[in-house]
Amino acid sequence: MGSILVVAEIQKGTIREASYELVSFAKKLGGDVRSLVIGSGIAGEAEAFAKRGGGKVYVADDPALANYNVDGWARAIRAAADAAGADVVLISNTPSGWDVAPRLAAALDAAFVSDAFDARPGPVFVRRIFNGKLDAEVAPAGGKAVVTVQPGATAAFDGTSEGSTEKLAVDLSGLRAKFVETKVAEAKGVDLTKAEIIVSGGRGVGAPEKFPEVIQPLADALGGAMGASRPVVDAGWLPHEYQVGSSGQVVTPKLYIACGISGAIQHLVGMKGSNFIIAINKDADAPIFEVAQLGVVGDLFEIVPKLTAAVKTAKG
Amino acid sequence: MKILVSLKQVPHQDARLDVNADGSWIKEDGIKFEINSYDTFALEEALRAKDADPATEVVVASIGPERVTQALRTALGMGADRAVHVKDAAVDGSDALGIAKLLAAIAKEVGPDLVLMGLMSDDSNASAVPPMLAELMGIPHATAVVKVEKKDGGVRVERELEGGALEVVDLPQPCLLAVQTGLNQVRYASLKGIMAAKKKPIDVKTAEALGLGGKVGKAAAKVRIQKIYPPPKGEGAEILSGSADEVVTKLVGKIKELGLL
Numbered sequence: 001m002g003s004i005l006v007v008a009e010i011q012k013g014t015i016r017e018a019s020y021e022l023v024s025f026a027k028k029l030g031g032d033v034r035s036l037v038i039g040s041g042i043a044g045e046a047e048a049f050a051k052r053g054g055g056k057v058y059v060a061d062d063p064a065l066a067n068y069n070v071d072g073w074a075r076a077i078r079a080a081a082d083a084a085g086a087d088v089v090l091i092s093n094t095p096s097g098w099d100v101a102p103r104l105a106a107a108l109d110a111a112f113v114s115d116a117f118d119a120r121p122g123p124v125f126v127r128r129i130f131n132g133k134l135d136a137e138v139a140p141a142g143g144k145a146v147v148t149v150q151p152g153a154t155a156a157f158d159g160t161s162e163g164s165t166e167k168l169a170v171d172l173s174g175l176r177a178k179f180v181e182t183k184v185a186e187a188k189g190v191d192l193t194k195a196e197i198i199v200s201g202g203r204g205v206g207a208p209e210k211f212p213e214v215i216q217p218l219a220d221a222l223g224g225a226m227g228a229s230r231p232v233v234d235a236g237w238l239p240h241e242y243q244v245g246s247s248g249q250v251v252t253p254k255l256y257i258a259c260g261i262s263g264a265i266q267h268l269v270g271m272k273g274s275n276f277i278i279a280i281n282k283d284a285d286a287p288i289f290e291v292a293q294l295g296v297v298g299d300l301f302e303i304v305p306k307l308t309a310a311v312k313t314a315k316g
Numbered sequence: 317m318k319i320l321v322s323l324k325q326v327p328h329q330d331a332r333l334d335v336n337a338d339g340s341w342i343k344e345d346g347i348k349f350e351i352n353s354y355d356t357f358a359l360e361e362a363l364r365a366k367d368a369d370p371a372t373e374v375v376v377a378s379i380g381p382e383r384v385t386q387a388l389r390t391a392l393g394m395g396a397d398r399a400v401h402v403k404d405a406a407v408d409g410s411d412a413l414g415i416a417k418l419l420a421a422i423a424k425e426v427g428p429d430l431v432l433m434g435l436m437s438d439d440s441n442a443s444a445v446p447p448m449l450a451e452l453m454g455i456p457h458a459t460a461v462v463k464v465e466k467k468d469g470g471v472r473v474e475r476e477l478e479g480g481a482l483e484v485v486d487l488p489q490p491c492l493l494a495v496q497t498g499l500n501q502v503r504y505a506s507l508k509g510i511m512a513a514k515k516k517p518i519d520v521k522t523a524e525a526l527g528l529g530g531k532v533g534k535a536a537a538k539v540r541i542q543k544i545y546p547p548p549k550g551e552g553a554e555i556l557s558g559s560a561d562e563v564v565t566k567l568v569g570k571i572k573e574l575g576l577l
Contacts (some may be wrong), residue, residue: 068483070447070457095477099459103447105413111538112412114442124542129441133333134342137542145539176456178486180472185480197576203329222576231353234498240480247476255576276574278567279553283330287547294570295553296563306564314568314577 003032005086007077008049008057009094010039015049018092018149020156023053025149026090027157028119034058036080036168038073040066043165050163057165058083064172067179068096074104076170081108083168086144088123093148101148111140117153131264132287152269190225190241197224197255200244200271201232204260204281204300208237214304215259221311227251229267245270259300263288280304317369319362320428321396322419322449323378324352325387326439339543351387354434358495360502361464362432363395373397377422379407379415385518392513393505400426404522409534412444419445420452421526430471431492435460446494457492458485462499 004026008019015037026033035054037046040063050057060076073096081089089104091097093115105112116125124139125147192198199219201211211226219226227249228242244251246269256274261267263279263286271277272291279292280300289295296303327333328348336343351359359376366372376391378384379402388399400422407418423431431453436443443459450457462482463474470488476496477483487493505513523532530536556563571577 095460095475095483098443099447099457099475101447102412102444103451103457105444106416106448106451109413109538112442112444112448113539114412114440114444127441128547129544130327130333130342130439131329131441132547134335134544135547136544138539139542141538141540143538176488176491177458180484180486182477183474183482183484222571230497236498236501246478247480250479255571255574276570277553278570284555285546289553289555290547290550292553294567295555296567297555298560298563302560303563306560307567310564310568311571311577314572 200227202261416448
């Protein structure tokens with residue numbers, strides 16, 4: 001194994017947690033860890049990263065890199081991978097990471113592995129497929145590999161390293177995409193983050209009218225709020241403000257009841273921190289049962305109305 | 317304006333998934349297939365551009381065995397103008413880069429002003445092909461697109477970031493957009509559309525005909541699946557058994573125990 005290039009990401013002026021996770025991930029593979037930090041006015045952050053696991057850090061520091069730009073990022077990573085003689089390039093599977101990594105792999109005619117959550121020397125990478133229903137072990141057939149790594153799946157590296165920084169020359173002329181602005185999330189009409197009890201419905205609820213008929217009454221009976229998974233919002237059954245998940249609200253109620261939600265990773269990220277999780281789903285193999293404490297394998301249209309009635313009775 | 321939309325046919329989201337004998341993929345026999353959910357939003361966005369300007373030509377492309385014809389007929393029934401189908405056992409086992417190479421060869425023949433694709437597939441979940449295809453075509457791209465509008469001869473798009481934030485980016489055309497689900501409300505094929513689709517052409521191609529003989533398929537793949545398996549079960553949930561009434565009584569007991577009733 002030659003060297004491994006870790007592409008660190010700056011978020012709100014500092015190196016994000018996921019970048020330290022990449023260092024730990026690189027150590028699973030074995031090999032000399034080198035890094036790249038991309039941004040504008042980031043010399044101090046790069047210095048710090050060099051001593052906290054980054055090792056030899058290449059620095060692409062330019063006002064044109066203040067915001068994510070796919071051409072700029074691809075060129076910087078390619079220059080760093082060349083300078084480092086990297087066999088493997090590790091990039092966090094974030095909105096900028098998943099955007100640039102496959103493009104880079106195609107440019108290098110390299111193997112590409114997406115959203116790996118584990119690895120071992122070989123290298124062999126483990127990733128989840130079929131929306132969480134199966135795992136796959138994949139291996140590059142040889143040559144270079146570009147790998148995106150699932151944030152939150154590996155413990156962040158918190159040791160030290162002998163490090164140094166080196167400024168990287170990157171041609172930033174003729175960047176095609178133009179960053180306009182970042183729009184922050186709008187204030188929510190439904191603030192699920194403050195709810196103590198959330199009853200959420202997924203694709204298994206089957207139709208928009210079933211939410212006020214079946215899901216909302218249980219939420220009301222418990223004095224809680226109603227939530228939903230992404231497919232429900234995508235289908236236009238409920239507005240986005242009800243969405244729980246990585247692209248919706250991240251919630252930590254005392255009780256989360258998931259009805260007809262299979263448990264795609266992007267939903268689990270948004271609710272697995274709940275104190276207690278009850279899942280009701282007709283598919284016994286649904287990934288939601290892995291994060292739930294209590295499960296019911298059955299028809300939500302039979303269970304939920306009975307539960308609503310029983311809660312009302314219990315409350316008197 | 318010419319728009320190329322790529323469609324992947326994937327196992328139905330409710331299909332029972334069993335691992336095949338050598339553990340390399342799922343058993344596909346007897347499974348119902350559907351158009352990848354993300355791709356339906358890409359197709360809808362293309363059809364909306366055609367609704368707005370009837371001079372727009374929408375070309376759909378798909379790679380896969382005979383069953384893929386069904387997906388292409390559905391797309392034609394929804395309003396696409398013509399289809400390209402790479403039907404060739406030699407492409408079986410291609411990795412994402414192999415697929416991107418095939419689509420790039422198709423794109424070279426079609427000459428699109430815009431390429432629309434789904435952000436990822438419901439089977440591989442890799443989000444790999446769209447940026448690869450853009451690189452091979454030498455055009456800019458954006459992923460996780462949730463809004464598209466015309467702007468000064470190009471497009472202005474909104475990309476989904478974490479926690480509900482959005483990134484607004486301008487791209488010149490031609491460009492490639494990988495769209496998120498929920499971008500629009502996807503139409504159904506009308507009966508009239510389905511009838512009309514029967515007369516629309518599906519151009520069937522091989523890798524050889526696209527100049528990629530020996531360059532795609534299993535042997536050329538740069539990444540190989542060694543094995544697939546159900547995720548290891550953790551402690552998991554305690555599954556309640558009994559009749560619906562018994563289960564509900566236990567659930568109420570638990571909620572009381574949590575101090576929430």
